[in-house]
Amino acid sequence: MVPVLTQLLHAALSSATPIALAAFGGMFSFHANVFNIAMEGMMLMGAYYAVYGAYRFGHWAYGVLFALLSGLVLAMIFSLFAIVLKVDEFITGIGINMLALGWTTYSLRATFKVKGAFISQAIPPVPKLRLFLIEKIPFLGEVLSLHPFPVFVAMILAFVFHLVLYRTTFGLRLRAAGEEPVAVASVGLSVRLLKFWSAVLCGILSSFAGVYLSLGYVTLFSENMSNGRGWISLAIIILVRGKPVPIMLMSIVFGILENLGLLLQRYAVPPQFTAMLPYIATLFVLYSYARRSSST
């Protein structure tokens, strides 16, 4: 039983990472009171450009670079529409998601001459890290060690972002811009600039989540491979009201569920049903959130 459990937790951390990273991105928007739902598209774009950069230039670092740049570009587009032109944020988000889906599907066909998915031995994945010392601890070592490095980045970021949000001037200003924009403006700070930074952070983090999807979790790019993870991360943000450490924990819960599904497949449960678990869990998350907010 124990090897199954360690395997499950190991895999859960792995599946939790893209959701958590995207949720961190959306979290900054959440605190700046920007209704940013573009994580899905930013993640997809990041996943595509990670494969593109890594494949073209033969090193995963180029993948990361290209992906982050693509996230930045989408963040700029988001800001141009939502902040400068004052288009409804929800509509902008949907537009960005469609743009990412259309562009990646098209580029996949135009650049790699394939439909559906691009798989190649020549895509270098991001390296897996061994943790010396921790590796020696039974159970914990097996769960924690030998992950692609973004997994550790996500876990560290949970604590770093807690400090950023609640212990730095930037965090304070960002949250103030969300809660009381007039007060922020009255001391001479630009609310729009703060919102812009939140969009940039969202773009970078979500596209980094995409890097993990296409160069860590698996090593390929397939059409629409983000597959709703951006929406799940949004549900998590709303549920925990944008707190970084609980975001990480909730993401791990989702990771466990996703892999529980894979485990069930061994017992001849059709894959179509096990694949539904994260979405059912999201509905349940929504239910418990609604319960809690109506009781308080």
Add this chain to the structure above:
Amino acid sequence: MNTVRSVLQTAVAISLAFLVAALFILLQRSSPFEVYRALYEYGLGSWFSFTNTLNASFPLILTGLSASIAFSSGVVNLGQHGQFLWGALVAAVAGVYLKMPGWFGTAFLAVLGGLVGAGWAALAAFFKRKYRMDEFISTLMLNFLAEYTTLYLATYPFLDPKAYVPSTRMIRREYFLASFFDVNLAFFVAVFMVFLSWWFLWKTWRGYEARMMGYNKLFATVGGCDVETDTSLILILTGFLSGLGGALLILGGTQHRFMKGIGANFGWDGVMIAIMAQNSVVQTLFYALFIGFLKNGAVGMEFETSVPSEFVMFLQAIIVLTLVGARSGFASLSDWLRARSELRRLMK
């Protein structure tokens, strides 16, 4: 005056979008002129292309209508995809196994598909009413559940063993929707639903309540609307429209069976159409035809030039963003100009 201005704005925005897209075509070392010519020729150029465009647009009209009515009532139904799939699957399966006289059978299957779509949306309505769960995320999640469940049903219980991809068997031939001068009857049904929806929104008191709810929920409540019931009703109604779209795709499309990926992007296309149409029912018809034209023309574009048909997905997103951006930009520009002239007047 306002109509003229908004038509002009739209024309400018769409031209702008085509210009932006032309840059990307140039980057691909293709000629934008050739690409757009192929797009036009295969989308509108002949009677054949024109009727094909009409036939490509009926699912879009219905999902677009579904999104428009929902959004204009302040109900964020993003579940068109799932409702559409359920409508398509149930119509396809019932069309294989149920024996009915031809005409009645077709009508029955279409309504059945609609009702199943409505039922799927009713789930979100139930969640909303009973547990106060936001329909925005619940309808999205239900999309994924619908996607996997319908795929399961087409892959195992109702699989046609002779098919190459997971799909059900072809429906009985007598249920195929007929064409009228090459235009499938499904198109006329879709257009009829546009008129019906217009009548509902503007001529019935429920529709009035729905619109008031869209302007301001609080106002609607204070004014005596039963907002909760109205919300559920709109969800179910718009679910019916999406489901009907799915059923009509089976009855009047080209496949006449449910297969993996048949829902394509109709759900999100509908949402984008509603956004472009600013939730107006009549404009929805126009933009659905426009998107149908792009999709239909894309096939020819791929055939004639080296640009793959997927380019149209990107073009579509650019058009949506440019359109909403331009509208919003024009509005803030005119606000700014008015403010400036007001200021000048005061300074004097």
